[in-house]
Amino acid sequence: MNLEGYLEKYFGYTNFRPGQKETIMQIMDGKHTLSMLPTGTGKSLCYQLPVYIMNKPAVVVSPLLSLMQDQAEQIRVRGEKRVVSFNSFLSFEEKRYALNHLHTYRFIFVSPEMLNSKQLLEGLKKLDIGLFVVDEAHCISQWGYDFRPDYLNLGPVRKELGYPLTLALTATATPAVRSDIIRELGEDGFTEILSSVDRSNIALRVEKCSSYEEKQERLLTLVKDLQGPGIVYFSSKKTAETAASLLQRNGTGRTAFYHGGLEQEQRILIQQQFIKGELDLICATSAFGMGINKENVRYVIHFQMPMQMESYVQEIGRAGRDGKDSAAILLYLEGDEGLQLNFIENELPSGNQIRGIMSYLRSKNPSSSEELSQIMLHEDLAGFFSLNEIQLRITQHLLQSVNDMDDFNTVQADMIGFVEKRKEAKIQKLRSLLNWVHTDTCRRTLITRYFQQDILQKPEQCCDNCGMNIGAYYQTDMPDNVDESRLVFDWKEELIDMLIPGRNE
DNA sequence: CGGGTCGCACCTAAGTGCGACCCGGTGCTTTAGT
Numbered sequence: 001m002n003l004e005g006y007l008e009k010y011f012g013y014t015n016f017r018p019g020q021k022e023t024i025m026q027i028m029d030g031k032h033t034l035s036m037l038p039t040g041t042g043k044s045l046c047y048q049l050p051v052y053i054m055n056k057p058a059v060v061v062s063p064l065l066s067l068m069q070d071q072a073e074q075i076r077v078r079g080e081k082r083v084v085s086f087n088s089f090l091s092f093e094e095k096r097y098a099l100n101h102l103h104t105y106r107f108i109f110v111s112p113e114m115l116n117s118k119q120l121l122e123g124l125k126k127l128d129i130g131l132f133v134v135d136e137a138h139c140i141s142q143w144g145y146d147f148r149p150d151y152l153n154l155g156p157v158r159k160e161l162g163y164p165l166t167l168a169l170t171a172t173a174t175p176a177v178r179s180d181i182i183r184e185l186g187e188d189g190f191t192e193i194l195s196s197v198d199r200s201n202i203a204l205r206v207e208k209c210s211s212y213e214e215k216q217e218r219l220l221t222l223v224k225d226l227q228g229p230g231i232v233y234f235s236s237k238k239t240a241e242t243a244a245s246l247l248q249r250n251g252t253g254r255t256a257f258y259h260g261g262l263e264q265e266q267r268i269l270i271q272q273q274f275i276k277g278e279l280d281l282i283c284a285t286s287a288f289g290m291g292i293n294k295e296n297v298r299y300v301i302h303f304q305m306p307m308q309m310e311s312y313v314q315e316i317g318r319a320g321r322d323g324k325d326s327a328a329i330l331l332y333l334e335g336d337e338g339l340q341l342n343f344i345e346n347e348l349p350s351g352n353q354i355r356g357i358m359s360y361l362r363s364k365n366p367s368s369s370e371e372l373s374q375i376m377l378h379e380d381l382a383g384f385f386s387l388n389e390i391q392l393r394i395t396q397h398l399l400q401s402v403n404d405m406d407d408f409n410t411v412q413a414d415m416i417g418f419v420e421k422r423k424e425a426k427i428q429k430l431r432s433l434l435n436w437v438h439t440d441t442c443r444r445t446l447i448t449r450y451f452q453q454d455i456l457q458k459p460e461q462c463c464d465n466c467g468m469n470i471g472a473y474y475q476t477d478m479p480d481n482v483d484e485s486r487l488v489f490d491w492k493e494e495l496i497d498m499l500i501p502g503r504n505e
Numbered sequence: 506c507g508g509g510t511c512g513c514a515c516c517t518a519a520g521t522g523c524g525a526c527c528c529g530g531t532g533c534t535t536t537a538g539t
Contacts, residue, residue: 064532088534113533147531212507236529238509260531286531307530338506343530 003028003049010052011078017041019195024049026191027131027167034137034168034178035193039314040293040321043169044071047133051106056130059108059164061115061154063139065089066268067291068109071135075107082106086114099123112150115157129164134185136290137168138310141180145422146347147390149397155186163187171317172197172310175452197313197451201320204443204463205329205470215331219243219303220250222329225474227298228280233315235304235339237261237285243303244283254280260287289315295322299473302330305437307340308429309450325461327473332437337430344426348419349391356385357395358412369402394419442466 003021007013016024023035023046037043051058062068068085075083082105084098102108102123114120134140134154144151158166168181168190182190209215219232234240237259244257256270256279267287273279275294282288286306297319306312312330320326349357360381366372376399382392398415436446443463448455461468 092536111533116534143531148533150533236508238529242508311531333507335506339529342506342528347530 006049006053010049011045017045019193020045023167023193026193027165028053030165031191032166032185032187032189033193034170034182034190036170036173036178036197037193037195038197038199039171039317040295041195043135043171044074046169047131047167048075048107050131054130056128057106057108058131058133059110059124059129059161060133060135061112062109062135063112063143063148064290065111065264066271067135068111070291072107072109080106083109085109086117086120087111103127112148112154115153116150121157121160124161129161132158132161132164132166134166134168134181137170137181138173138177140184141173141177142310144184146394149393152184155184158186166190172313172451174310174450177310194453196448196453196456198444198448198453198456199317199320200444200456200459201323202316202326202328203459203461203468203473204316204447205327205468206437206443206464207329207331209331209333212333215303215333216243216246218331219301220247222299222301223247223252223281224250226327227473227475229274229277229294229297230281230299230301231288231297231315231318232281232283232301232303233288233306234283234285235306235343239303240283240285247281247283252281254278255283256281257283258288259285286311286315289318292318293321294318296324297321297326298324299327299329302328304339305330305332305336305433307343307426307433309433309436309447310429312433313447313451325472327470329470330437337434340430341427344423344430346388347390348422349385349387349395351416351420353385353387353391354395354412354415354419357381358408358415360384361399362408369400372399372402440465 001009003016003024004014007016019035019037019041023033023037026033026035027046027050035043035046037046047058047060060068060071062071065085065087068087069089072083072085084105084107086095086098086109090098098105099119103126108124110120139148140151140154158164163186166185166187168185170181173181178192182188207218209218223230223232232240232243234243240257240259244255248255256273258267258270262270270279270282271288271292274282275292300316300319302312302315306315316328319328361372361375364375366375376396381387381395382389387395395415398418399411402411404410432450436443436450439446442455442458442465444458444466445455458466461472
């Protein structure tokens with residue numbers, strides 16, 4: 001049977017979407033594959049179909065619990081019951097049961113952190129794994145070196161499992177990030193399947209504002225005028241919340257905010273309401289997005305710029321999944337990059353902090369790396385050297401690789417070298433994005449060039465520098481002379497509010 | 506970098522205006538012992 005035959009047999013579809021078949025062919029050919037497919041093209045089919053053809057289980061590493069639950073649920077809805085998600089949602093009993101029945105599953109979802117569990121790893125070793133999948137594989141490069149170091153453990157895990165056939169999936173990765181992913185996964189010889197990062201139905205626009213007030217005003221106007229639903233991205237939780245209530249007071253109606261500080265339940269609720277069309281606007285931090293499969297998002301506004309082009313492309317890519325015209329608008333105020341610079345400066349320990357910690361540890365005169373770990377464990381290093389949680393973790397992580405107790409100076413120099421290099425790399429990425437903000441040439445061309453690709457086709461509505469017409473994205477049912485009071489008092493909304501109490505809570 | 510909050514000065518009272526200061530994003534994990 002050919003691949004189309006399997007596709008129809010197991011999923012009922014007659015055609016593959018771009019990139020799916022090429023990816024699956026490589027997998028069936030036994031080749032480790034890194035596949036860069038645009039968001040919303042059904043990346044999960046790329047591992048699901050091979051599971052059935054090979055009749056062997058897949059281990060899927062997923063960055064978010066919600067994403068894991070979501071994909072597991074989608075598979076179950078299809079009628080496949082042999083699915084398990086290894087994460088903290090499982091009780092001890094459930095975990096034990098799942099471990100004892102590991103061989104019965106076809107889809108085993110895990111978080112990178114969970115792979116630290118000896119029992120899980122031992123269990124997985126006994127399986128004949130058909131495919132080891134790393135979903136949203138750019139996380140390895142983006143988070144592995146600081147925020148979530150367990151992402152760097154995937155290489156050793158693969159080795160431990162005997163280098164199972166591997167599929168890394170992502171939507172946005174530069175050639176440098178892709179080689180980073182492949183290197184960290186611990187093996188050369190990955191085949192790459194690449195689609196374009198260009199989304200021709202998303203028009204690109206940057207508007208420069210001369211004051212914070214002007215930017216706020218502009219946001220209000222845009223949100224009123226633009227055809228929704230939409231997402232507005234902010235760089236701080238507080239700003240997202242404040243803006244959401246400001247917009248609501250100005251008659252935006254069905255608006256909510258979303259960030260990592262919300263309770264898990266609340267986050268799921270807001271996501272669901274947005275997807276079902278019960279909310280028109282989300283004011284969010286970068287926490288919002290991964291795994292949001294909403295077809296008809298019409299615009300994405302950035303009230304503050306993200307840290308790098310990859311994030312920007314991911315975030316605007318949540319618009320126009322249905323292929324219809326959508327707009328991406330970035331509001332820029334001189335100095336906006338300062339906040340991102342600040343994040344970069346603070347996420348890694350500084351040279352001084354490292355020097356302080358090292359001289360303190362040196363004074364304790366540990367004779368082995370075990371003794372060193374003991375000191376790390378029992379002393380309040382974070383308190384003494386005012387490290388935040390992530391800085392502490394990176395420090396511990398870097399010190400773990402210390403084998404030779406004799407040469408603290410070398411280790412110290414290595415550590416400082418590492419953080420300096422990381423910071424410089426991040427600042428460089430921020431600079432690229434800033435150049436893009438300030439460019440007066442075609443923005444689409446510049447994005448594709450950043451990913452070392454070519455533009456697919458220049459759409460009519462390309463970008464502000466090519467003369468896009470923002471009016472084309474305004475609501476069509478809006479009269480030209482709008483009575484302001486009518487915008488504030490929307491009787492339909494008020495009526496719905498009366499009929500559905502507590503809707504806006 | 507910029508916004509929010511706090512305390513203070515004003516000078517005779519309730520609210521304003523100013524400077525100092527602080528803080529900001531992304532997520533996984535939590536099984537021991539009475």
